[in-house]
Amino acid sequence: MIDITFPDGTVRQYENGTTPMAIAKSISEGLAKKILVCKVNDQIWDLQRSIYSSASLQLFSWEDKEGKATYWHSSAHLMAEALEAIYPGVKFGIGPALDQGFYYDVDLRGNTLQNEDLVKLEKKMLELASRNNEYKRQEISKEDALLYFTEKGDEYKVELINELEDGTITLYSQGNFIDLCRGPHIPNTGYIKAIKLTSIAGAYWRGDQSRQQLTRIYGISFPKQKDLDDYLLMLEEAKKRDHRKLGKELEIFTFDDDVGPGMPLWLPNGGVLIEQLERLAKKTEFDAGYHRVRSPHVAKESMYLKSGHLPYYQDSMFPPMEIDGQKFYLKAMNCPHHHKIFDAVPRSYKDLPLRLAEYGTCYRYEQSGELFGLMRVRSLQMNDAHIYCTREQFGDEFRAVNEMYLKYFNIFGIDKYVMRFSTHDPAKLGQKYIDDAILWKETEDMVRNVLIESNIPYVEVPDEAAFYGPKIDVQIWSAIGREFTLATNQVDFAQGKRFDLKFTTPTNDTQQPLIIHRAPLGTHERFIGFLIEHYAGNFPTWLAPVQATLLPISDKHLDYAKKLLQEFKKSEIRCTIDDRSEKIGKKIRDAELKKIPYMLIIGDKEQESNALSVRKKGSGDSGSVPASDVIASIKAESDAIFN
RNA sequence: GCCGAUGUAGCUCAGUUGGCCAGAGCUACUGAUUUGUAAUCAGUGGGUCGGGGGUUCGAAUCCCUCCAUCGGCUCCA
Incomplete structure (x- = not known):
């Protein structure tokens, strides 16, 4: 007999070798019907897999995210089975579950899929699902796995297996389909009742642009037809909020072939939105002690060499224009200009913190396939400012910036967002990151503390910081679910050095200021795109183009x-x-x-x-x-x- | 940039296998109507069928190419 401990702490005894499904049945038939997958000692586990020692057990149903993920992962396998049935000889990449649904990357070996084919595929999936085929787990040796997939001619799976550690490898099969898979899976295909394959797209094998492009098929599945209907209805509703649709209907912005891709024209209604946002930002920044500055749209190459942007970001800038034998660039960021403004007059500690703000106009060469309505554009205007301060002032300044973010979020009723706190990897000091371990530690601790003190939920992302310091990004989602950075707040202890910025201290020494880059309202383009969707076009009176x-x-x-x-x-x-x-x-x-x-x-x-x-x-x-x-x-x- | 799809009037869309002057609704304009809380009626205007090239007696429809947009991938200071 073994002891099984349940999440509420109760312990019950079962026969050695029992399965989670059998345990569930012993509790109630209803529970057994509902559950999809489980966790045994913190390891996600199939319901029919035997347990041979005392363990803790947690059962998951469709209501749990573990349940949904497993359900969709199994659906991906079902889709692969259907694909293999219709297109014999296809090869498979990976087929994971997503937050909403699943996909499978496949090599169709020259075949192309049309939308009509997806309907056929859906039908095949439903037919296979109705056979109630069990998802069977099987452990084999790495050699046998390699042999199987090599014989099958699936070089993608072979590549994946080669990267796995030596030892046992698990395969899962249902019906005639066998796949390399860590698992776990739902008990059988009959659990899948409603399927919608949503789109076809190209995807590079392993996300590498230089490698084979596979066909990615996206889909979603549900235990009830009604759930699928609700989901599709929700998608329809989301589409109605799409800023591209509303922006046209409400005459906020437009794009024109002659003006160019990614370069929005603001119609009078959009003009009002911009005016109102700027009015709010200028008032807020004035109250917080910012100074307004202005800088040109074009700058000489030498400045971007000095700032260090050119070697790294040239690809994202418009190509230079040559005048009088000099190269000039459209500005892609405002920071160098502001540093020059800082440096225009001798600065004393009495000038700090110095806060320079500008709704700066920037141009970025985004790849053509990346443009997306107002959310991803090539001409943009940023709610930018740079704060120059001493180390002692840094904490207060950073906190004040953060409070400004929260004030804005409150005004706009923004509550669905995630703060991403990007930190450095100490192993990469001097390579990816400025080599100043003490400053990294100090500033990261300070940023983390501010987040904790302000009680802001955040996720920490290691090794994602800017080369010049840690940063906080505010992530939001568009109506159709795409993720964007709305605002950014970055610490910079590198640019001061590159521009040789200094101020005179009380003891008549010179010191370098720390710099905070911040853009709480992001860019006009992205922020207004977001607001259109956030309000579904129903702007509050103060923003409404016509009140x-x-x-x-x-x-x-x-x-x-x-x-x-x-x-x-x-x-x-x-x-x-x-x-x-x-x-x-x-x-x-x-x-x-x-x-x-x-x-x-x-x-x-x-x-x-x-x-x-x-x-x-x-x-x-x-x-x-x-x-x-x-x-x-x-x-x-x-x-x-x-x- | 890559894979796939799409492009017809200001907007939303029809246009059968290539064949008379390319259609509808809404919008706009004009007239009638003078209206009490989500659509009054009538008339009129409006289209290089994304651009260019080709096949054909004949192209919105077939082919090539370019552009733009959409769904993803890659990228994202």
């Missing part, structure tokens, strides 16, 4: 409406008037579609009493209000953020 629209019931009320429009404009409210001779229902519908926060209806009643009938977007008619009150309240609502 209110006057809707006269009939032409009789036009003159009064026009008079009111002037009043709104005097109060700097962005207001329009719908002077078409349409019915009020139509005017309201159009205003709703334009997502204007306030619809102000004017009929006889309102005209007589100098009032407006207020209809707030989304909440319907809220009755007649004196016109001056409406103006005052909209004004107050849109200014509150700046006070």
Whole structure:
């Protein structure tokens, strides 16, 4: 007999060699039906695999992320089986589970897949699933595994096996399909009830651009058709928030063939968003003691040689233009310019911390395949600033920057994000990283402490720091689930040296400042792209391109409406008037579609009493209000953020 | 940059196997209507069918090429 310890601490005795599935059945049939996979002594484990010694046991169902991951991984195997059935001789790369679904990389040996083929593949998968074939675990020697896959002619698997440690290797099979796999898997294919293969894409073998490109097939599967339907519905809803779609509909930005890829044109509505964001940033930065500076869009090669950017980032910059025998580059970052501004006059410790801010315009040559709406562009404007400070001031400055981030997140109601804290690898000092072990330790500790003190959830990513210091990136997701860095906050103790920046200390020595790069609002492009999706186009009043629209019931009320429009404009409210001779229902519908926060209806009643009938977007008619009150309240609502 | 797909009016889309002046709805404009909380009616305008080249008596439709976009990969200071 062996002892099995459950997560709640209870211990029960079972026969030696029992399986997790048998244990589950002994507890209840319902539980046994629900579970997909388990953990035995912290090792993820198949339900039918025997246990030969006392152990702890944790069971996972579809509700757990371990359950879902296993389910999708097994689905990937099922897809591979279907592929092999339809296209004999295909070779397989890897087929893991994702956060949402799974994929398999395959070498179709010259065959191409069309979307129609995916439907065929789905059908085949469902057919194979309905056979309830068991996922069977099998341990074999490395030699036998190599022999099997070499005979099968699957060089990808052979490559993978060669990299595994010597000893036993596990294979999993279901039906006629055998795959190299660590496992575990769900009990049988019958658990997979609903399948949707979502897309086909190219993917380099092992993510290496120089190697064979395989076909990656993405899919997702569910235990119930209803779950799949819900998922597809959710995707449809997400698409409606897509900033590329809303940006066009709401006339915020556009791209034009003649202007060039990745270079957005901001329409007047987008212009308002930019103005408002800058207004917020400038106010916030003024209050925090920043100075505004300005720098040109072009700079000489020598500066980027000095900054050290050129050797590393030339590929990401537009090629140089030559004038008077000199090379000039479009600027891809603002830091060197700001360093030059720091260096323009002699600095004393009394000037520090010196905070230089600029909504700087940059140009980056992003690869053509990487462009993505407003989220990844070639011309961009950054909410940039550089803080020059002493080591003693660093902690306070970094903390203040962090508080600014949180203030913004609060204003915009941003709660779905992850802070990535990137640190260095001490083994790579002097190679990938500036060789100053003490400063690395000091600054990383300080950054970590600030995060902990502020109670901010974060993930620490070793060996991802910039060459000049640790950094924090704020990761967000677009409506279609792609991940982006929204904002960045970086410590820099290298550029000061490269530019020979210095300040005079109280004891009349010279010292080098530490530098903080920070961009809490990222770039206008990415931030507005994000905001469009975040608000689904329903901007708060202070941001809304058009804050209110006057809707006269009939032409009789036009003159009064026009008079009111002037009043709104005097109060700097962005207001329009719908002077078409349409019915009020139509005017309201159009205003709703334009997502204007306030619809102000004017009929006889309102005209007589100098009032407006207020209809707030989304909440319907809220009755007649004196016109001056409406103006005052909209004004107050849109200014509150700046006070 | 790589793999795959797509490109028809301002927007969303139809256009059968190549064949009369390329269509619809919405938008815009004009007129009628004068309307009370999500679509009044009628008329009109609007297209180098992404660009270029080719095959053909004839191309939106077939072929080549370039451009752009979309889904991924790679990259991301």
